[in-house]
Amino acid sequence: MILFFFFQSLKVYIHGPPGAGKSTIAEELCRHYRLHHIKINDVISERIANLEKIVAKELDFDNVGEQEEDNVEEEEGDVEEQGENKEEAQELLNKLKKNMKKNEGRLSDRYVLPLVKDKLKSMPCRNQGYVLDGFPETYDQARELFSESDDEEETESKMPKYHKIITPEFVFSLTASDEFLTNRIINLPEGDVAGTQYTQDQFLQALKLFRELNTEDTTVVNYFDELEIHPQFIDVGVYEDPENRFIVQKIVKEIGEPRNYGLTDEEKEILERQAAEERLVKEAQEKAEQEQKEAEERAERMANWEEWNKHMEEVKRQERELLEAQSLPLRNYLMKNVMPTLMQGINECCRIRPDDPVDFLAEYLFKNSPEIEWN
Template sequence: MGKFNSRKIFILVSSVVPRAMTKLNKPDEEPEDVISEQEFTRREPHPKFRNHKNLEKLVLTLTNKGKTKLRGYIITAGLQYGMGENLFHYFFKISWLMQVPQVPVFGAGTNYIPMIHVYDLGQVIQKIIELRRGPTFICAVDDSKSTLEEIIKAISDVLGPGDLHTSTLEDAIRKGGFTPEEVDQLSIDLRLQTSVMSDFLDLNWRCKTGMVDNIEDIIQEYKDTRQLLPVKICLLGPAAVGKTTVAAKLCKKYKIHHISVKEVIQEKTRDMSGAGSDSGGYEEAAAAQDKDLEEIQGQLTEHQISVILKEKLNSKPCRNHGFVLDGLLETYEQAKMIFSDEEPEREDSGLTFEIPSYNKLTTPEYVFVLDASDDFLKRRVEGLPEIGRGERRYNWDEFESRLVRYRELSKAKETLQDFFDRRKIHLEHIEVSTDDLEYTGVMKKITEFVGAPKKYGLSPVEQEENRRREDERRQKQAAEAAERKQRKEALLAEMAAQYKDWQENLFKVKRQECELLEAQASPLRNYLMKFVMPLVAEAMADCLKIKPDDPVDFLAEHLLRKNNQE
């Protein structure tokens, strides 16, 4: 450090947690009021954070030693939030997933947590570098005085189910995946009044009043940073083209919500009958819940249906995850009622073209038109079994009337496709020409256009289900392997027994052959021993005595001569 040619700045970003936890050793103390920054900095850090204390002392010692050119600053920052979240990510995630009816608050939730947005913390560091002056010790927190429960409630109200339930700190580790150190941070209770930031640092605050007051912006930052953007798809097309099947596959792939008029009205009727709602215009439909759905739907005006659909599209699951509209729309006016903003559409002046206003939160981003020839659709419906037609509401007369209506509406002065075209929402036309029940080609085109899913991984329930299926698969494979091994061993044992029998039979056959050959050779051997061998033996004995030059010729003459004598 003595070799520095110019002034250097060293900024240590610490945390308020070590000093905020000091009072946790004194449970009998009365709750503190708001304390000043000077009083807070005089506190000794909690013993478990001894390394923090030593590091802070080291920075101060090095920067205060003689005529050093090193200038040190210590920033004790509140718990950070924003830009995807860190410590508070669990509460954002569980709220966004909407898989539980209540978001947990670990502990009593009455403790005050000092916080600061990461952008504002970055500004504090930048200002210190620019100014190169001011106090050595700075507390970086925003002006909020929010409790843990208020923070989680704000997250749940805007992003999640809205309700809370109290849970233990042990559950935070066991169920929430927090570490003991993170639980300590969530447990601090401190209301801190800062002065240095306002007196010396002129910040362009992102969230001066804290997370709770700026929760809408914080949640949008969270979604943008983690790419948790809703996938909003609309499927159009004639009856029997396969919209419902494709919609179900898209919902499974992208983990979004399937929305059809039938399902939405059923859900609304069920909710109203259960809640005893007194809202006008729907009582008759709610009272008719046991009737046929078409009869219930017939009691609702087009405006009432559009109100129900808008309510569904504005629900948190749809706004968080997205949706697939399955044959929901038929006309330009329907789309206008459901998706338009409160402002009326402006007529095109002819000189300038203005995009009509529409609700960007509920209007689909991707519109796919599935189409097929009338002959293809008629053959498909004719090929359906009677049960299948009933389930899909495809009796022949109804199918023909729906097909004719779709073709007529597509030739209207203002079509449904015009609504999206005027709002610069591009329509993708996909031809359905094969009876591929899996709609492989259609799904490939749609997923290529929409892109890969950008969601969280599997939920604990889905992970458990996958583990169960994997265990079942392994058990099935093990059982099949054991069965194959058993069959193989049985086959080998059978083959070994057959081979043994074959060897025994072969031995018997060879022995019988030998006995037969022996029996056949006995007369010949006796004949040779009696009539041939004596003469040959005598001739060979004489040959050995005389030792002629040509023994073979000698043997022949000897045998011939002996034969003539006899």
């Protein structure tokens, strides 16, 4: 009975043209049912990050002290469970990056399909379920992704063999006219379009490719029909609902009540340990960054203070030189033309002792100035 409930995870596949709202609907379904949102770019990025982590851990093993030996053995066990050691991880990582570089950032199906299949087989997806967002796109991709290996249980019917644990049980195909989709994209805010596939040229190319892949009898929708997992078609053009709320409600009504049974104790322990490790690493990194920032700020303040002092000294020196330069002609003029007459006037004032010495001295200087010629 426990195993019965264990495999009751909810698995949903959303199919449809670009601009139909697949990602928005998938996000709402994941939020409502507590499922995992499977997007191809995220799966690829996560896998590459995990490979880089494995390589980095392996490189650090030789530098770990004896006091951390138990932790190292545990980490090595984790790597072995993933079936990859440093060499294997590095080799696969190089292949993925080389293939993406060769295909202008895209990854070939020979690499994408195993990555997605491993993701669907992971314990979180098997226990809780997932929503596949627009992938697979073709019949061949679907057949390869959900195919069952030879050593797994065969189905008794004549339908194609498929992996029941990872294959979606609900398939929803969104439909809409090209005119409707184009108008929807045109009316999107500029900020929502920038940096996405919804620029005019990219959107039209993606829409054309989707139509080409869904015009013959061997489409991804036909594949699920062959498995008797009959897709439910929803015309998004019927609903005047840019946020697709009515469509989400319709899908929820078809699926039924949530069946999420949460994580296992082992998964919870792993996630808690990872969260604790990440928190410690983040705190240490933040502390180091803060200390470095404070040191840089202190050094900058000291440098600014020293520079300011030098600047002030230079300003004072220039002011002194300017004052001296400006005062020299005036001093020379006074010594040559004013001081001799002034001294004579003062002496004469002392001799005569007039009632108004200031007026006397002013008149004396006026009459005896060497620059004034009297008639």
